[in-house]
Amino acid sequence: MKKLLVVFMLLGAVVQAIAAGDPKPYNERMQWFKDAKLGIFIHWGLYSVGDVSESWSMYHKRISWEDYMKGQAKEFTASEYDPKAWAKLFKEVGADYVVMTSKHHDGFALWDTKYSSVNAKQFAAVGQDVYTPYVEAVRAEGMKVGVYYSLCDWSHPDYTPITFDRPEKELRKLYPQQRHEKYLTQWQRFTKFNFAQLKELFDRYQPDLMWFDGDWEHKADEWPSRVVKDSLLSWNPDVIVNSRLNWYGDYNTPEQDPPVIAPDRPWELCITMNESWGYRKDDHNYKSSKYLIETFVRSVAKGGNMLLDIGPKADGSIPEEQLKILEDVGEWYGKHESAIKNTVQGIPYGHFDGETTVSGDGKTINLFLMGGLKDFTTLRGVKGKVKSIKLVGSGKSLRYQVVDSAPWNDIPGIIQIFFDNAEEDSFVTVVSVELEEPFELYRGIGHSVEMND
Incomplete structure (x- = not known):
């Protein structure tokens, strides 16, 4: 009992x-x-x-x-x-x-x-x-x-x-x-x-x-x-x-x-x-x-x-x-x-050759460069007008250009970011790409351009 x-x-x-x-x-x-x-x-x-x-x-x-x-x-x-x-x-x-x-x-x-x-x-x-x-x-x-x-x-x-x-x-x-x-x-x-x-x-x-x-x-x-x-x-x-x-x-x-x-x-x-x-x-x-x-x-x-x-x-x-x-x-x-703080999971691989994070408002993409700085890096398939691109930490502005874009065919082009005289971090260098509005990604498979501007 x-x-x-x-x-x-x-x-x-x-x-x-x-x-x-x-x-x-x-x-x-x-x-x-x-x-x-x-x-x-x-x-x-x-x-x-x-x-x-x-x-x-x-x-x-x-x-x-x-x-x-x-x-x-x-x-x-x-x-x-x-x-x-x-x-x-x-x-x-x-x-x-x-x-x-x-x-x-x-x-x-x-x-x-x-x-x-x-x-x-x-x-x-x-x-x-x-x-x-x-x-x-x-x-x-x-x-x-x-x-x-x-x-x-x-x-x-x-x-x-x-x-x-x-x-x-x-x-x-x-x-x-x-x-x-x-x-x-x-x-x-x-x-x-x-x-x-x-x-x-x-x-x-x-x-x-x-x-x-x-x-x-x-x-x-x-x-x-x-x-x-x-x-x-x-x-x-x-x-x-x-x-x-x-x-x-x-x-x-x-x-x-x-x-x-x-x-x-x-x-x-x-x-x-x-x-x-x-x-x-x-x-x-x-x-x-x-x-x-x-x-x-x-x-x-x-x-x-x-x-x-x-x-x-x-x-x-x-x-x-x-x-x-x-x-x-x-x-x-x-x-x-x-x-790092107040960010979410980064964009899919293929848009950047490395790791990324995204700000909570979707206006900033952070790029992490682990292998040292070369002449330039590229960010691909991102729709939106660039507001600024800077080195995180120092705040140094970086030169960039958008190439191979065809907006009339919904192709955003490639953002080419240059590291002229930029000082790399001894561990991981970070670049922030700030856009005017929350970004969108181009996820197409690519197509021929039938009309040029």
Whole structure:
């Protein structure tokens, strides 16, 4: 009877969450995200000691649970952690939102959760909640707060599947449970725990964005993903969710490789600065600032955002190589913000040999030149009278001419733009083509000119 009562209570919560539905229209919830363009991703946890990779080193048995969890916890001091300085830096770079790991697959929580002793306050040398100061600092700088949360927890005694040996009896003590939970199945206990931690995060932080991970380990009806999504919306009707909640996410989340073809809904590219998400002492294979800025441009030109990852050290300091990249991205973005912010996906390929964005009013087309400046470039098949053509950043006017036009046959011609003595940007040079009226595109296949003016 007790077991049935508990199951009915769980079912009641499920029905209540589903009944809550989606209280705000999708487009209304997603608007700030589509406008944002740049976010900062932070992977920080026990793995930030820097000797092994986050969680996966334990999964692949390259390190024992004891050495990974207990050994690294002794060195997770956060002695140099300054969340206000972090947030100020991210704001200066141009980020509109920040996502930080609240708990990775290893189960270590950065906030002082009451549902597990495996948290920063009780389990690690830092001895205190380090997540709340992050949220407060990000909000104080006017940026949206994103919470990364792993659906799987490889330290929880009731979680399956597990690929490595764990001290099962000790884990029972680290994840305290109530008496009535003995009437639940193993998976029901874990699901109850997951919902409890998620509710705790929402009660404390009311995140603007929930960034899930680990959904591949179970099917949607096992997590259960629909109930998770509906519950989040009942707790915060404005929250948006990434795609890693099976098919219940609000936007696509490609990783590392920018799509060649734009997805058909909002999306962000999450990308590392080197080959690691968290800090690794031995990973010095950093991507160049130019490559990352070009990737940012390619993402925005296809209507997406870029979520640029950093991996602070266990003491809370950000590695110098990462600071330099952030500085370069911020400097370039600051000079070329008008070509990124308040823009939409660029014009189709073929009209320009490169990436483009378009202003919200349709009167300006921004051209991104990544291979350096040559004698000239061309913009093809664009109808409308040119008002001005300038280098973004310096404001220098550029000489241009319209050639091979036949307006009486509806052929707009080719805008040829010259770079006489123009100074190129060390990363990506941007040209703005401003028109008198919102532009139209000529998308014809071409035809013979039977009459000339």
